[in-house]
Amino acid sequence: MFDLGWTELLVIGIVALIVIGPKDLPGMFHALGKFTSKLRRMAREFQNAMEDAAKESGMKDAASDLRDLTNPRKMGLDAVKDAADKFDRWEPGARSDKPKGDTAKADTAEKGPATEKLSEERAEAARKIRDAAAEKARARQAAEAEAATAEADATAAKPAASGSSDA
Incomplete structure (x- = not known):
């Protein structure tokens, strides 16, 4: 709590010994111990009271629901991340079904009967x-x-027709 090390405690003990004196020091430590235990008991009671109030108001259930909502495994985010990774590795111009990266998952994937039927139909x-087409x-x-051909025939026939009418 106060983050005191052994050297700080030793200095405080020496100062207390000098200021309070060796005669009254054990009584002061006894009173300090009682005060510390009373403080801890009060803190524990306060914490228990707060937990009971949270249970009664349903906050504990809401907190556990919120924890469940933020849990990526329960939301299925792993599947979304896998799909996003596959999309990132996908090459639009490539004719193979394999993604760009060398993954064992993509290499071992086999086509099911429905997929083969769809492939054949497509x-x-x-x-x-x-x-x-x-x-x-x-x-x-x-x-x-x-x-x-018809246009060429029509073009060839025009000069011949116009030449015979001039003569």
Whole structure:
């Protein structure tokens, strides 16, 4: 409480011996001991009374609830931190499912049956989209080529038609 070391206590004892005297010193230490024990008893009673009041008012329950709320394990923050770490290691341009870092967890992860089915469905859908886009591109190119041919024929036919009307 006062943070006194042995040297400070020795100095205080010597000063007390000189000021009070050797005759009255044991009586003073006895009174000091009684006073200290009375002070400790009062502090203990006060602390017990405060704890009882906290129990009656429900503060102890509220404090334990607050401790539970701030506990990261009970809130599931570990899972959030893991997800954030995976997101930090994720490379958008990479075609692999593995994160950027060398983690044993990512290497040992296996695909479940639902994941494989989803992967196959997505691959099939992507193939269909690519095929449809390629077919539309071919049709557009064919239409453009046909239009260009028709335009070239029309341009070639115009001078011939205008030349025969002049003659």
